[in-house]
Amino acid sequence: AGCTKGAGEAAQPEANVGTDQNWATVGGGADETSYSRLTEIGTGNVDKLGLAWSLDLPGEVTLEATPLAVDGKIFFPGSYAAVYAVDALTGKQLWKFDPETWKHNPDKMHFSFGANRGVAYENGKIFVAGLDCRLFALDAATGKQLWVTETTPAGSYNICTGAPRTFKGKVIIGNGGADFGARGFVTAFDGNTGKQVWRFYTTPGTAAENKGDPAMEAAAKTWGADFTKAGGGGGTAWNGITFDADLNRIYIGAGNAGAYDPLIRDPGSKGDNLYTSSIVAVDADTGKYVWHYQENPRDSWDYKATPNIQTATLNIEGKPRKVIMHAPTNGLFYLIDRETGKLINQPGKTTLVNWVKDIDMKTGRPNEEPNIRYETGLTEIWPGTIGGHNWQAMSYSPRTGLVYIPIQQIGARFSKRGDASENAFNVMGLLLEPIKQKDGDGHGFLVAWDPIAQKEAWRVKNDNLWNGGTLATAGGLVFQGTAEGTFNAYNAKSGERVWQFNAGLGIVGAPMSFSLNGKQYVSILVGYGGTTAAYGDFMNVGWKYGVQPRRLLTFAIGGTAKLEATPGPDMKVHAVDDPAYVINEADVVAGKQLAVSCAACHGIALQATGTPGPDLRESAIALQLDSLTQLLKTGPLMDRGMPKFDKLTDVQIRQIHAYIRAKAREQLGLRQKDNSRPGNVKL
Numbered sequence: 001a002g003c004t005k006g007a008g009e010a011a012q013p014e015a016n017v018g019t020d021q022n023w024a025t026v027g028g029g030a031d032e033t034s035y036s037r038l039t040e041i042g043t044g045n046v047d048k049l050g051l052a053w054s055l056d057l058p059g060e061v062t063l064e065a066t067p068l069a070v071d072g073k074i075f076f077p078g079s080y081a082a083v084y085a086v087d088a089l090t091g092k093q094l095w096k097f098d099p100e101t102w103k104h105n106p107d108k109m110h111f112s113f114g115a116n117r118g119v120a121y122e123n124g125k126i127f128v129a130g131l132d133c134r135l136f137a138l139d140a141a142t143g144k145q146l147w148v149t150e151t152t153p154a155g156s157y158n159i160c161t162g163a164p165r166t167f168k169g170k171v172i173i174g175n176g177g178a179d180f181g182a183r184g185f186v187t188a189f190d191g192n193t194g195k196q197v198w199r200f201y202t203t204p205g206t207a208a209e210n211k212g213d214p215a216m217e218a219a220a221k222t223w224g225a226d227f228t229k230a231g232g233g234g235g236t237a238w239n240g241i242t243f244d245a246d247l248n249r250i251y252i253g254a255g256n257a258g259a260y261d262p263l264i265r266d267p268g269s270k271g272d273n274l275y276t277s278s279i280v281a282v283d284a285d286t287g288k289y290v291w292h293y294q295e296n297p298r299d300s301w302d303y304k305a306t307p308n309i310q311t312a313t314l315n316i317e318g319k320p321r322k323v324i325m326h327a328p329t330n331g332l333f334y335l336i337d338r339e340t341g342k343l344i345n346q347p348g349k350t351t352l353v354n355w356v357k358d359i360d361m362k363t364g365r366p367n368e369e370p371n372i373r374y375e376t377g378l379t380e381i382w383p384g385t386i387g388g389h390n391w392q393a394m395s396y397s398p399r400t401g402l403v404y405i406p407i408q409q410i411g412a413r414f415s416k417r418g419d420a421s422e423n424a425f426n427v428m429g430l431l432l433e434p435i436k437q438k439d440g441d442g443h444g445f446l447v448a449w450d451p452i453a454q455k456e457a458w459r460v461k462n463d464n465l466w467n468g469g470t471l472a473t474a475g476g477l478v479f480q481g482t483a484e485g486t487f488n489a490y491n492a493k494s495g496e497r498v499w500q501f502n503a504g505l506g507i508v509g510a511p512m513s514f515s516l517n518g519k520q521y522v523s524i525l526v527g528y529g530g531t532t533a534a535y536g537d538f539m540n541v542g543w544k545y546g547v548q549p550r551r552l553l554t555f556a557i558g559g560t561a562k563l564e565a566t567p568g569p570d571m572k573v574h575a576v577d578d579p580a581y582v583i584n585e586a587d588v589v590a591g592k593q594l595a596v597s598c599a600a601c602h603g604i605a606l607q608a609t610g611t612p613g614p615d616l617r618e619s620a621i622a623l624q625l626d627s628l629t630q631l632l633k634t635g636p637l638m639d640r641g642m643p644k645f646d647k648l649t650d651v652q653i654r655q656i657h658a659y660i661r662a663k664a665r666e667q668l669g670l671r672q673k674d675n676s677r678p679g680n681v682k683l
């Protein structure tokens with residue numbers, strides 16, 4: 001298994017990289033390279049690539065998952081973790097399983113945004129985690145539930161949006177909630193029984209809880225005495241988790257620290273706050289700590305190590321090295337020796353980065369730029385909290401030796417004072433908002449990155465910021481969907497766009513490829529969304545709730561199927577006013593604060609663009625007090641993802657209604673725009 005012939009100097013060993021016939025885990029192979037070894041679809045015939053079939057998915061909203069293809073069937077989760085099984089040849093739905101999270105643990109719907117990043121497969125079973133963090137095992141043949149287990153404690157702020165991964169008869173899942181100080185952990189369960197095998201926490205607990213656990217005792221030394229009282233924690237592993245069969249390890253991508261401001265979450269300390277913003281290697285059988293590499297010591301900016309963690313063997317200066325490749329949200333690209341957890345080379349900057357000069361190669365610690373820790377109260381930082389690269393999978397091709405990263409160029413303003421706009425969120429005492437200032441800000445880029453030279457080979461600019469993950473293939477192609485609804489293929493060496501398909505709706509998920517009866521297919525879920533869709537004012541892509549269908553698309557050479565034409569993007573907000581309605585200003589002020597709970601699904605300051613819920617300024621239900629009251633109190637749309645808010649009083653509902661009315665009038669130019677910020681966001 002040497003280097004691929006004729007693939008150029010940078011070619012790397014291809015054996016065992018990625019996957020071929022089946023695409024049995026969200027990242028393709030266990031190595032999370034999102035690489036297909038199939039070659040039928042290539043640069044020579046991609047112009048003949050066409051739609052083989054499509055499946056409409058009524059009722060779905062955001063679709064973030066990479067589907068799986070196993071032995072002729074495609075499996076994927078919808079927005080709220082309903083699992084679909086589809087015949088891979090015909091696109092016919094075979095079965096659907098719905099975990100009905102809203103019945104089991106409806107409170108968790110209050111801090112959700114309708115997204116699930118994937119299912120796992122092993123030994124004839126499909127595994128999926130509901131938003132409420134119950135983990136289900138299903139019979140892949142029938143969709144029948146085999147077992148279910150709770151993965152988080154009752155009453156926790158953890159939600160589960162990530163894909164489980166399987167390894168050696170086990171299934172592993174993490175959770176989210178760091179922004180609210182939830183303590184992160186991953187748990188491995190027996191795939192046959194659902195019994196817990198081990199659990200690894202990514203931040204320490206109380207002294208009593210840490211006692212006797214060396215990894216937690218070591219981590220606790222990097223936190224002050226009062227962090228548990230202050231509610232500090234985080235490090236939630238809500239996306240990247242990778243199994244390394246060579247070394248029998250699991251790599252955990254731990255999220256940001258919560259609260260973001262270290263003085264709030266960890267008063268009286270200057271510690272690193274392990275294992276937040278770190279990759280942690282643990283033993284796959286026992287969950288015992290092996291090493292960690294912290295990308296952002298004492299994280300203060302919502303930087304997360306959660307993007308997908310790739311494993312590979314690269315020939316570097318003539319020697320095979322077992323590596324991890326990682327592009328976390330902080331904008332750097334890390335090449336790490338996976339045996340030791342040490343950096344192999346100086347991390348490169350994949351996007352606009354202003355928080356760090358470089359990394360000290362002796363200690364592995366960043367040499368931070370001055371005034372990035374809001375020393376003077378206001379800090380502008382690139383990348384911002386949305387990240388230089390977020391959960392959208394990057395891919396790696398051994399044939400080019402390049403990694404294909406869905407990059408974002410975006411900054412954030414952090415402030416402890418009142419100098420922010422209505423787009424700012426006050427998250428536990430710290431104001432933050434995304435900012436666009438420099439050329440290229442607010443755009444995504446498909447970046448081809450050389451991990452050994454630590455430099456860019458080429459980049460393609462996207463029209464919008466928040467785009468899909470990538471697929472690299474042995475046919476010399478890179479596939480990516482975009483916010484504006486195109487599905488593109490590029491020449492993996494040159495970055496030239498060689499194919500494009502209009503998917504009719506923005507894409508955030510990643511494509512995958514599989515082979516059936518000797519023919520290669522490429523599939524992708526179409527369903528714009530994700531947390532960044534809530535920044536409607538900042539980034540209008542024009543997708544409307546309930547207008548463009550959510551779909552699974554499958555392509556093959558010679559495919560001739562056509563998508564039914566549907567309305568294109570509409571940048572206008574069709575706000576509705578009732579001139580007879582008299583706005584009570586005190587209600588608007590109170591309603592604005594209450595409406596913070598609506599932001600994840602209806603947009604920050606009610607500015608929605610492709611969010612999982614409608615734009616309330618256009619919503620017939622929300623604009624009438626009676627129907628809004630009915631909706632919030634009785635929860636008739638809970639099965640569609642709209643929570644019940646039965647703890648709200650009539651007065652509070654009236655206040656929310658006044659705010660919706662006011663925002664509709666602002667939109668129509670009938671009222672002065674209010675750019676002031678809402679109050680503190682704390683659960």
Ligand SMILES: O=C(O)c1cc(C(=O)O)c2c(n1)C(=O)C(=O)c1cc(C(=O)O)[nH]c1-2
Pocket residue numbers: 064115159160161162175176177178179236238255256304385386390391529530531532
């Ligand atoms: O701190 C957390 O635990 C947590 C969880 C999640 C999530 O569960 O999806 C996201 C984030 N953070 C986050 O910071 C982030 O940018 C993000 C984007 C998305 C998404 O699906 O679009 N989820 C999350």
